Amino acid sequence: MDAEDRQLLRAFTRGEESAFTALVIKYRESVYRVARRMLGNHEDAADVAQEVFIRAHRALPRFDGRSQLYTWLYRITVNLCLDLRGRSSRLPLLDDEDGARDRSGIPAAEDEAEGREAGRLVARAVAQLPPRQRAMTVLRLYQDLPYQEIARIMGCSEGTVKATMFAALRKLRRVLVEEGVRAP
Amino acid sequence: MTDRCVEVLERLVEGVTGTVPPDERAAVAGHLASCARCRDEAASLEAVAARLHAGARFVAPPGFWEEFMRRLADRIEEERAPAGARLRRWLASPRHALGTAVVTAVTVLAVFAAVRTIPPPSDPVVIRARGLVTATMTSSLPSLGEMLDVWRAGLVHETDSVVDRGAR
Numbered sequence: 001m002d003a004e005d006r007q008l009l010r011a012f013t014r015g016e017e018s019a020f021t022a023l024v025i026k027y028r029e030s031v032y033r034v035a036r037r038m039l040g041n042h043e044d045a046a047d048v049a050q051e052v053f054i055r056a057h058r059a060l061p062r063f064d065g066r067s068q069l070y071t072w073l074y075r076i077t078v079n080l081c082l083d084l085r086g087r088s089s090r091l092p093l094l095d096d097e098d099g100a101r102d103r104s105g106i107p108a109a110e111d112e113a114e115g116r117e118a119g120r121l122v123a124r125a126v127a128q129l130p131p132r133q134r135a136m137t138v139l140r141l142y143q144d145l146p147y148q149e150i151a152r153i154m155g156c157s158e159g160t161v162k163a164t165m166f167a168a169l170r171k172l173r174r175v176l177v178e179e180g181v182r183a184p
Numbered sequence: 185m186t187d188r189c190v191e192v193l194e195r196l197v198e199g200v201t202g203t204v205p206p207d208e209r210a211a212v213a214g215h216l217a218s219c220a221r222c223r224d225e226a227a228s229l230e231a232v233a234a235r236l237h238a239g240a241r242f243v244a245p246p247g248f249w250e251e252f253m254r255r256l257a258d259r260i261e262e263e264r265a266p267a268g269a270r271l272r273r274w275l276a277s278p279r280h281a282l283g284t285a286v287v288t289a290v291t292v293l294a295v296f297a298a299v300r301t302i303p304p305p306s307d308p309v310v311i312r313a314r315g316l317v318t319a320t321m322t323s324s325l326p327s328l329g330e331m332l333d334v335w336r337a338g339l340v341h342e343t344d345s346v347v348d349r350g351a352r
Binding site (some may be wrong): 004021024028029032033037041046049050053054058118119120126137141142147162163165166169170172173176 | 198231236241242253255260
């Protein structure tokens with residue numbers, strides 16, 4: 001666990017509520033993005049993010065600090081998303097990425113329109129993956145988590161994560177080719 | 185496809201997502217240089233990974249985080265409230281209050297129905313116990329005579345009520 005998190009955790013267990021607020025501010029956007037990629041819509045992602053921090057607030061005094069705090073938060077997030085998706089029979093509602101901005105800054109108007117369309121198709125392709133494959137893809141490709149951390153979050157071996165990712169990439173390639181999305 | 189191809193394809197996923205250590209990367213690259221099939225596979229998977237990686241990053245709508253923090257603080261405060269206060273708040277909601285009223289009414293009716301269907305004892309213990317209090321017992325325990333009279337009076341009272349219920 002990184003030094004800042006350890007310090008905040010210690011302060012929180014001493015009763016400083018502001019330390020918890022600092023942790024929420026630090027991790028809320030990552031948690032929200034994982035949930036939004038997993039669930040495909042803002043409302044469910046917002047509810048899950050809220051629930052993640054409620055559970056974290058309850059369980060944080062018992063957190064042993066053996067893993068990174070974000071690993072622990074992502075595990076709660078992924079489990080809640082899988083649970084919600086399991087309970088709900090409907091397919092994920094797909095974002096049109098209107099609320100999204102490109103990582104590389106503000107693109108030109110044509111590129112922006114094309115990028116938005118491609119982004120929508122990519123989001124749709126990711127949404128077609130089975131839930132666990134989707135979770136691993138989101139954690140690896142969008143959150144840049146190492147395989148070891150993903151394995152810990154998903155409760156499986158690193159080998160399983162790699163094999164699942166391989167299958168996910170091949171499926172995504174097929175879907176994107178069908179949709180006519182070219183490489184960036 | 186050779187065994188080496190299978191091995192390389194397994195490492196490929198790490199390669200295209202950028203996590204292969206440099207020494208292994210060199211070994212994978214060596215194989216790719218000599219194997220067109222693996223090269224094609226690597227290129228197309230890398231393109232997919234890049235497409236996903238370059239995807240837009242979701243940003244929450246304006247004002248969302250302020251509302252999020254307010255709601256979170258409210259919920260945490262709610263969790264901290266004593267059980268009595270939480271119950272009062274719960275009951276203050278019309279839907280919860282109606283639900284509680286229905287459940288209470290059904291429970292009371294169920295208990296009432298169950299009590300009415302239990303038959304009175306046909307051979308109560310008190311009737312049999314009265315026959316055990318004999319004159320011999322009374323004479324051998326003179327100091328307990330008064331207490332025994334009280335006990336006997338109680339038995340008579342209970343037996344009468346049992347007989348009354350039976351007659352009804």
